[in-house]
Amino acid sequence: MNESGTQVYPWLGERWSYLARLHDQQRLPHALMINGPQGIGKRDFAQALSRYLLCQGARGDAACGTCRSCVLFDSGGHPDLFQLSPEEAGKPIKVQQVRDLTGFLHSTAQQGGYRVVILEPAEAMNPSSANALLKTLEEPGRDTILLLVTHRLGQVMPTIRSRCQRVDCHLPEPAVAQQWLCGQLELESDKAQQLLSICLGSPLRARDYIEQDLMQLRRKFIEGLADILKQRRTALEVAQQLAKEDLELLLGWLYGWLLDIVRVLGTGDESCLRHLDANNMLRAVSRKTSAQAVYALSDLVHQERVSLMQRLNPNRQLLLERILLSWSALVR
Ligand SMILES: [Zn+2]
Structure with missing residues (x-):
């Protein structure tokens, strides 16, 4: 199932066969919510499914790759595929974009088969764009299928969620x-x-x-944290260096390291550290801190991560500096 430009990864093969079977029996629901953690290939899955549904010579559970539809799809310009995403990363999908979609659905399929919509990420709709989509979700028209993709199902409006059939995807x-x-x-x-x-x-x-090369960023972050502990650099200096990086990612790492420290504090066993690249630093901190202090910092990191995810637009450098100051206070 490894086709040009569209992939179904081996761990999603079972989901794929299930949907292909429904399609074969003409029982495929007209709105699917492809849901699951980040980094498992949901977007590629939605692309591959679109290609398969649009294909005019599909054999079994695979697109043929050679029909006019497949060729159009692979060239990136299939007229019966509509992709809906925020115009700017991090911003919501606009009402006007949803209206454009409605216009698309009112026209006839140019290749005479399915019309497919990929909407991603499904949580990026504000109440008005979600409302504008509701009717379409209920009655999208004949031979139309909407594929919504999300890794934050909890943030998708309930009215949208309840109108889709969930396709839950899991980590391998x-x-x-x-x-x-x-x-x-x-x-x-x-x-x-x-x-x-x-x-x-x-x-x-x-x-x-x-x-x-994210490993390089990770090493830079570990170095920064170690420098703060050894008072080679201040929290402010390190925050200045890193504020423009992907803070959600950095805080995710820090959260993982803090859990590691708690694990050592709880078991007294330093060999249970999971993040071997930060091993020395984590061990040193665990000898000088208390579980209480680590939990307090973990809570802060978690809160700030959520505020980043919800795009509350905090002052990034201040946010990071506040966290790094608490980090330095762990060992005092
Ligand atoms: Zn084909």
């Missing part, structure tokens, strides 16, 4: 993820395992780490 089993990653990147299996632990089991994120 560790062994499956590891095997896939080794094959993709020609990694040794222990390196792959370490990378997956950093990425909370997400294989695609692990691949991005290597491809986008």
Whole structure:
């Protein structure tokens, strides 16, 4: 099922077969909510499903790859595919965009088959754009299917959620993820395992780490935290250096490290540290701090991460500086 530009990863194969079977029996619901954690390939799944539904020569559960529809799809210009995403990253989908979609659905399918809509991320709708979508979700018209994609189902308006059939996707089993990653990147299996632990089991994120050199950013962050503890640099200096980076990512890492410290404090066993790349620093902190202080900081990190996710537009540098100050206070 590995086709040009569209992929169904092995761990989503079962979901794929299920939907292909429904399609075959002409029982596919007209609105699907493809839901699951980040970094498992939901977007690629939605793309592959669109290609399959639009294909005019599909065999079994795979698109043919050669019909006019597949060629159009692969060229990126299929007239019966409508993709709806925020015009600017982090901003909501606008009412006008939803109206454009309605206009599209009122026209006839140009290739005479399905019309497919991919809406992503589904949580990026404000009440008015969600309202504008409701009628379409209820009666999208013949041979039309809407694919909504989200990793924050809780933030999707209930009125939208209740009108879609959920397709829950899950993280792969560790062994499956590891095997896939080794094959993709020609990694040794222990390196792959370490990378997956950093990425909370997400294989695609692990691949991005290597491809986008996120390990370098992670090392920079660890260095910054260590410098603060050793008073080589102040929290302000480190916050200035890192404020423009992906703070959601940095705080996610910090949260993982704090859990590691709590684990050591709870068990008294330093060998239970999971994040080996920050091992020395975490061990040193765990010898000088209290569980109470670590929990307080974890709560703060969690709160600030949520405020970033909800795009409350906090002052990024101040936010990071506040957290780094609490970090430095852990060992005093
Ligand atoms: Zn085809």
